[in-house]
Amino acid sequence: MKIAFTAPMKPLDDPVPSGDRTMGRLIVRALESHNHDVRIASRFRSWRKEGSETVQMAVRDKALAEADRIAEEWQAEDYRPDLFLTYHLYHKAPDWIGPALAAKFKLPYATIEASRAPKRQTGPWAFGFAAADAALACADRVAALHHADRACLADVVPRARLQVLLPFLDAEPFEWAADTPRPRMRAPLKLLAVGMMRKGDKTRSYEVLAEALSRVNDLPWNLTIVGDGPSKDHILSLFPANRIHYVGALPPDEMPKLYAMHDLFVWPAIREAFGLVFLEAQAAGMGVIAGDTFGVPDIVSHGITGLLSPEGDAEAFADNLRKVLSDPAQAKSMGAEATAHIASNHRLEAGAQRLDAFLEAAQDQHWHKMPVRTLLASVTDPS
Numbered sequence: 001m002k003i004a005f006t007a008p009m010k011p012l013d014d015p016v017p018s019g020d021r022t023m024g025r026l027i028v029r030a031l032e033s034h035n036h037d038v039r040i041a042s043r044f045r046s047w048r049k050e051g052s053e054t055v056q057m058a059v060r061d062k063a064l065a066e067a068d069r070i071a072e073e074w075q076a077e078d079y080r081p082d083l084f085l086t087y088h089l090y091h092k093a094p095d096w097i098g099p100a101l102a103a104k105f106k107l108p109y110a111t112i113e114a115s116r117a118p119k120r121q122t123g124p125w126a127f128g129f130a131a132a133d134a135a136l137a138c139a140d141r142v143a144a145l146h147h148a149d150r151a152c153l154a155d156v157v158p159r160a161r162l163q164v165l166l167p168f169l170d171a172e173p174f175e176w177a178a179d180t181p182r183p184r185m186r187a188p189l190k191l192l193a194v195g196m197m198r199k200g201d202k203t204r205s206y207e208v209l210a211e212a213l214s215r216v217n218d219l220p221w222n223l224t225i226v227g228d229g230p231s232k233d234h235i236l237s238l239f240p241a242n243r244i245h246y247v248g249a250l251p252p253d254e255m256p257k258l259y260a261m262h263d264l265f266v267w268p269a270i271r272e273a274f275g276l277v278f279l280e281a282q283a284a285g286m287g288v289i290a291g292d293t294f295g296v297p298d299i300v301s302h303g304i305t306g307l308l309s310p311e312g313d314a315e316a317f318a319d320n321l322r323k324v325l326s327d328p329a330q331a332k333s334m335g336a337e338a339t340a341h342i343a344s345n346h347r348l349e350a351g352a353q354r355l356d357a358f359l360e361a362a363q364d365q366h367w368h369k370m371p372v373r374t375l376l377a378s379v380t381d382p383s
Helices: 019-033 053-077 097-105 126-138 147-153 172-178 201-214 232-236 252-260 276-283 314-325 328-345 348-369 372-380
Strands: 002-006 037-040 083-087 109-112 141-144 162-164 189-194 221-226 244-248 264-267 287-292 306-310
Touching: 002 097, 019 037, 019 083, 019 276, 019 348, 053 097, 053 126, 083 097, 083 348, 097 109, 097 126, 109 126, 109 348, 141 147, 141 348, 147 162, 172 252, 172 276, 172 328, 189 252, 189 276, 201 232, 201 264, 201 314, 221 252, 252 276, 264 276, 276 287, 276 328, 287 314, 287 328, 306 314, 306 328, 314 328
Parallel strands: 002 037, 002 083, 083 109, 109 141, 141 162, 189 221, 189 264, 221 244, 264 287, 287 306
Antiparallel strands: none
């Protein structure tokens, strides 16, 4: 299948690493692994940090101009994809390009990781919210990456066009690291936290983690912290210096080995969509202590591969830490279950198979809804 792709939240070659960029790249990689021909239609980024109707109208105008440019390019090359696919749209990053090109070329239109926050229907993001809703209305198939997002999308996307498409990763490097023989887990357990150090939810996650750990100071533990950013000094000051090892930011190829050197992954996940780090840690054989946030329970099995606590509840998070720190064998058991869980549900091949079914459903919906006269015209005149 020829697929035109765009990511209005963040282009795949954006220099700033993030889970969003990684997931977008994984989607393209999974599609190509099943012999789909993926073409990046545009690098246009509609995301804006601040919202207002003036700002969003200007973004819309630029996006539609970009859609015109792409249309001219396709016509000059006699190129026509089988489907237009957009990754991650919401009120801060609406998609005007995909719907415009899908309408002009009579293409199926699908979007993955759509999300919707009804409280943004009014206020400074109202224009972007309406634009994102308009794109959802055009979509032949919409995928949320977790059930919490699906619940919000269900208000505007009919059930027949809406699904959950669970996230996935290239698990092989992490599974290889997990196969490295480990000593029997014993106190003090080696804990690991991975997160960017910026203001907002990431800093709040570190604050909750520090508070929770302060409640288990009577137990032995050591924490390695991976990350960097403008809030680094504040964040590091939250933890006792004699119990932490700060390594800064690491390149992706060094992460599998680091995961495998630790016993338990700990992260409160404040406002976390789902957290690729939870997939990576589990693939590397680590049990997880985490916040029960958005999509986290879709990828961490409570009581089996990890223990979840209410979002932001440091006391409950500490209680879960205490259970495992007091019984190191539980960390080993959860880690073994975690590896099997990822292998069964979240490897790249599983993601590729789910994507195949998703795209076929989008095509089926598109042809089903198209009037017979238009359908015949599209067959006889594909331009």
